[in-house]
Amino acid sequence: MNWLKRFIAIAIVLTTHNGYSNHVIGFQTDSTIQRGKVGVNLISGVLMYHHKEMMVLLEKPVNAIELSWILVGNGDKLWHRVYHYPEYGLSYLLMDLGSPSILGYSHGLQPFINFPISPFNRKFSAGFRVGSGLTYITKTYHRTDNFKNSAISTHINALISFNLEGRYALTNSLTLRAGLQLTHISNGTYKKPNSGLNYTTASCGLTYCYSHQNISNRLFHSFADRPNRIQVFGYGSIKEVKGAGGPKYRVAALSAEYSRPITTLWRYGVALDVMYDESSAFIMEYKELPYDTKWQTVSSGITLNTEILLDRLSAVVHFGKYIKNPDREGGAVYQRIGLRYRASNILWLHLALKTHWGSADYIEMGLGYKIF
Numbered sequence: 001m002n003w004l005k006r007f008i009a010i011a012i013v014l015t016t017h018n019g020y021s022n023h024v025i026g027f028q029t030d031s032t033i034q035r036g037k038v039g040v041n042l043i044s045g046v047l048m049y050h051h052k053e054m055m056v057l058l059e060k061p062v063n064a065i066e067l068s069w070i071l072v073g074n075g076d077k078l079w080h081r082v083y084h085y086p087e088y089g090l091s092y093l094l095m096d097l098g099s100p101s102i103l104g105y106s107h108g109l110q111p112f113i114n115f116p117i118s119p120f121n122r123k124f125s126a127g128f129r130v131g132s133g134l135t136y137i138t139k140t141y142h143r144t145d146n147f148k149n150s151a152i153s154t155h156i157n158a159l160i161s162f163n164l165e166g167r168y169a170l171t172n173s174l175t176l177r178a179g180l181q182l183t184h185i186s187n188g189t190y191k192k193p194n195s196g197l198n199y200t201t202a203s204c205g206l207t208y209c210y211s212h213q214n215i216s217n218r219l220f221h222s223f224a225d226r227p228n229r230i231q232v233f234g235y236g237s238i239k240e241v242k243g244a245g246g247p248k249y250r251v252a253a254l255s256a257e258y259s260r261p262i263t264t265l266w267r268y269g270v271a272l273d274v275m276y277d278e279s280s281a282f283i284m285e286y287k288e289l290p291y292d293t294k295w296q297t298v299s300s301g302i303t304l305n306t307e308i309l310l311d312r313l314s315a316v317v318h319f320g321k322y323i324k325n326p327d328r329e330g331g332a333v334y335q336r337i338g339l340r341y342r343a344s345n346i347l348w349l350h351l352a353l354k355t356h357w358g359s360a361d362y363i364e365m366g367l368g369y370k371i372f
Contacts, residue, residue: 033085034173036211037070041177045201047098050358053150054195057099062199064095068112070207076216079310082265085215087114091131093159097197102149106185108135108159113310122169129163130315132339135185141193141244151195153244154187158353158363160337163203173209178202188353188363192240196360228372229267231257233350235366241279242286249279251362257305265309273301273320283327291326300324301334312342316352330356338364346370 043064047057070089073080080086091110097103110133117126134156139146141153165179181203186196237251253276259269280297284290291297303320318336325332338352348368354361 031215032212033072033074033215034209034211035072035074035213037068037072037087037089037207037209039066039068039070039177039205039207041066041068041203041205043095043181043201043203045181045199048198048200048358050198051150051195056148057097057102057151059099059101060096062095062098062201064093064201066094066203066205067092068207070114074213074216076218077311079265082263084116086116087127087129088112093135095135095199097137098199102139102146103152103197104137104139106135106137106157106159109133110135110159110161112161114163114165124169125167127165127167129161129165129179131159131161131163133159135159137185143244150193151197152185152187153191153193157185157187160184160353165203175207175209176204177207178204184358186353186360188237188360189239189241190363192242192244192246194240194360196358198358226372227260229257229259229269229370230372231259231348231368231370233257233348233366233368235350235352235364237354237362237364239277239279239362241283249277249282251275251277251279251364253364253366257368259305259307267305267307267309269305269307271303271305271318273303275299275301277327280327280329283329287328289326289328297326298324299326303336307340314340314342316340330359330361333357334361336364340368 043066045062047062049055068089068091070087072087073085075081089112091112093108093110095106097106110131112129112131114127114129117128136155137152137157140155141149161181161183163179163181165177168176170176181201183199184196187194233255235253238248239251240246240248253273255271255273257269257271259267261267276298281294284297299322301320301322303318305316305318308315316338320334322332335355336352341349343349346369350366350368352364354364
């Protein structure tokens with residue numbers, strides 16, 4: 001979807017321009033930061049529907065309130081200094097979803113990190129916030145009682161958000177914030193129907209700092225990586241396709257990745273994906289596309305990757321082009337947005353959402369092993 005492409009591209013440019021320069025990191029021992037904060041945001045916007053049957057969900061504008069607990073990096077981790085002491089924390093998001101009679105309300109919990117963008121002056125600054133969590137939606141699809149809900153069929157769903165915001169310091173402890181957000185809600189096609197919900201919203205709010213702290217003299221960094229890294233990842237998932245109430249299909253994928261650092265905590269690379277999706281055979285039969293064996297339903301692709309490291313935790317974004325896509329679903333390109341956790345020097349845990357732009361394909365979980 002064009003608006004999603006533009007938003008992500010602008011955010012990456014703004015964030016990397018400030019946060020990922022390759023430099024010697026310095027700090028002053030007498031500097032202080034706003035260590036602990038609480039905040040509230042009032043949010044309003046619209047549902048960006050991507051299927052005609054979703055027009056019935058446009059009953060009213062979307063309204064929400066967000067309560068946040070925020071910490072600011074104090075400098076005892078390398079990523080605090082490389083990313084210029086970002087905010088991170090946990091938020092609770094209550095949304096009315098724009099259609100109380102069909103969708104109801106959602107209650108979401110979302111860990112987040114807010115990367116600073118270069119301040120314009122002492123009072124005004126900007127940031128780019130990324131969050132990923134879970135949300136509970138009160139009304140889901142039912143074939144007789146709520147058949148108009150083509151977007152959501154499970155109460156528990158993934159919640160992903162991007163927020164570009166400006167901040168103005170009213171006092172030493174009170175800050176005014178305003179921003180633009182993209183919010184995605186989906187179960188990753190674990191159960192159909194699952195068109196998913198995409199919202200474009202604007203927000204305005206306040207944060208109050210209850211704790212100040214000196215920047216730490218200590219520095220901890222868990223891993224020192226080789227410049228060139230080769231990894232193998234295995235992923236698995238379960239999904240449904242087409243209409244509601246259908247069977248569950250298993251997905252298995254193997255990915256070989258090569259990456260190298262741009263800076264200390266930012267890597268880029270390429271990967272080759274091979275994916276076996278049991279639903280491909282069903283879709284090919286539905287479309288009357290011929291195949292002789294299940295091996296002919298296997299798809300493959302090549303991706304350009306970026307990885308932003310936060311010590312053991314990292315965020316990954318993959319933009320892929322299908323080499324072979326036998327069921328012809330989803331178009332020619334795909335994306336992967338997710339998190340990885342480095343459990344040891346050679347082993348990674350992986351959780352991500354594979355998408356075709358605004359449409360979720362499946363939520364994948366897996367393990368990665370470093371070969372070199």
